[in-house]
Structures are given as C-alpha cells and as structure tokens.
Amino acid sequence: MATRTDTQRSIIRNHLLQGKTITPIEALNMCGCFRLSAVIHRLRHDEEIPILMDQPQASDGKPYARYWIDKEYLRTRNQKA
Numbered sequence: 719m720a721t722r723t724d725t726q727r728s729i730i731r732n733h734l735l736q737g738k739t740i741t742p743i744e745a746l747n748m749c750g751c752f753r754l755s756a757v758i759h760r761l762r763h764d765e766e767i768p769i770l771m772d773q774p775q776a777s778d779g780k781p782y783a784r785y786w787i788d789k790e791y792l793r794t795r796n797q798k799a
Contacts, residue, residue, distance in 0.1 A: 739786040770788055
C-alpha cells in the first residue's frame with residue numbers, strides 16, 4: 719500500500735518530469751506536502767534525478783526555494799522513451 723509520502727513524491731516527480739518548476743507553496747497546494755526539500759532529497763539520492771535549485775526573492779524580499787530538473791536530462795530521458 720502506498721503511503722502519503724510515496725504519493726506526494728510521485729506527484730512531485732511527475733510534475734518536475736514535465737519540465738515544470740516547483741516551490742514549497744506550490745507543493746503544499748498541489749499535494750499537501752509540507753516538506754518539499756525532503757522529497758527533493760529523496761528524488762536526488764534514491765532515484766538519482768538531477769534536480770536543480772535557486773532561491774529567488776519574494777516581493778517582501780525573503781528568499782524561497784524553486785526546484786526543476788536539468789533540461790539536458792529531460793531531453794535525453796525523453797529520447798530513450
């Protein structure tokens with residue numbers, strides 16, 4: 719039986735594999751994930767997906783995390799499929 723964490727990881731993985739970015743607030747709204755960084759860590763280390771991150775600033779000046787998958791990885795992955 720799949721756990722909630724497995725389901726969240728699957729939703730986030732699929733979102734990223736579509737070439738989209740994700741932020742913590744988007745993950746919370748999309749699948750109720752409060753710990754996006756933990757999911758990203760597992761995707762990077764358990765599944766060896768090359769996920770990149772930057773920290774843009776919100777309108778109030780505070781930085782937040784934004785994640786995406788390396789475009790070259792997506793291109794070569796799609797060619798194999």
